[in-house]
Amino acid sequence: MKLATWNVNSLGVRLPQLLDWLAANPVDAIVLQETKLTDDRFPRSEIEAAGYRAQWFGQKTYNGVALLAKDEPLDIVRNIPGFADASARVITGTVGGVRIVGGYFPNGQAPGTDKFEYKMQWLRALREWLAGELAAHPGLVLLGDFNVAPEDRDVYDPVAWAGQIHCTDEERAHIRQLLGLGLHDAFRLFEQPPKSWTWWDYRNLAFRRNQGLRIDHILVSEALKPRVKACTIDKAPRRNERPSDHAPVIVELD
DNA sequence: ATGACTCCCAGTGGGAGA
Numbered sequence: 001m002k003l004a005t006w007n008v009n010s011l012g013v014r015l016p017q018l019l020d021w022l023a024a025n026p027v028d029a030i031v032l033q034e035t036k037l038t039d040d041r042f043p044r045s046e047i048e049a050a051g052y053r054a055q056w057f058g059q060k061t062y063n064g065v066a067l068l069a070k071d072e073p074l075d076i077v078r079n080i081p082g083f084a085d086a087s088a089r090v091i092t093g094t095v096g097g098v099r100i101v102g103g104y105f106p107n108g109q110a111p112g113t114d115k116f117e118y119k120m121q122w123l124r125a126l127r128e129w130l131a132g133e134l135a136a137h138p139g140l141v142l143l144g145d146f147n148v149a150p151e152d153r154d155v156y157d158p159v160a161w162a163g164q165i166h167c168t169d170e171e172r173a174h175i176r177q178l179l180g181l182g183l184h185d186a187f188r189l190f191e192q193p194p195k196s197w198t199w200w201d202y203r204n205l206a207f208r209r210n211q212g213l214r215i216d217h218i219l220v221s222e223a224l225k226p227r228v229k230a231c232t233i234d235k236a237p238r239r240n241e242r243p244s245d246h247a248p249v250i251v252e253l254d
Numbered sequence: 255a256t257g258a259c260t261c262c263c264a265g266t267g268g269g270a271g272a
Contacts, residue, residue: 010262107270108272165272201272202260202271203258204259205258215272245259245260245272
């Protein structure tokens with residue numbers, strides 16, 4: 001079973017690239033972030049024609065998430081139950097017996113801002129809800145755009161980024177607390193090339209210079225950990241003519 | 255270097271992203 005996550009930075013713009021990618025990488029399920037589409041504009045028919053069932057949750061201009069799977073996702077939950085949120089950021093469903101939680105974590109803008117405080121509250125609410133979700137569904141994957149680089153080795157220039165958004169101690173502490181629920185960073189279960197990133201700034205020729213961050217993650221529960229056979233970042237879509245600034249991440253379970 | 259790019263909604267610029 002293969003699962004993937006990809007921040008497409010506008011599904012309206014990136015749909016052809018998504019369909020190309022799914023044709024070349026026929027994963028069992030994929031979660032998307034930053035669809036930036038209201039629900040009435042979601043390209044359901046094109047995605048179904050590609051052999052995927054879909055559940056989606058969007059809004060105008062910002063955010064928006066979707067869960068695509070070859071088998072119909074079951075028991076769908078939108079956002080974090082009990083946490084009032086104006087943003088469409090989480091979609092959860094069960095595929096092949098695996099509870100899949102796809103998230104577009106808040107950016108947070110900068111420490112000290114209201115948006116940073118919202119990010120902290122959101123992360124806390126996610127963790128509190130996930131604790132119960134894990135108890136109910138031991139086979140669980142939390143994946144998506146976390147907007148946090150967990151360690152310095154996930155940052156191309158950790159000195160320049162020290163204390164900056166995505167790299168603050170507060171954000172990293174939240175990631176450690178998520179791991180403390182019994183989740184494991186699938187990417188780090190394997191030896192990986194140094195300077196592995198999932199996002200590169202559009203500016204400064206950052207992709208060509210491989211100046212990026214690893215902020216898109218796949219966390220697997222204790223029960224799933226023994227089944228993880230590989231976890232990789234696919235940089236190929238980042239080389240497209242009009243790419244998303246993020247690359248897909250894929251995990252393979254046996 | 256208070257930038258650089260891309261997307262969106264707007265409306266002939268500005269917010270947001272990361």
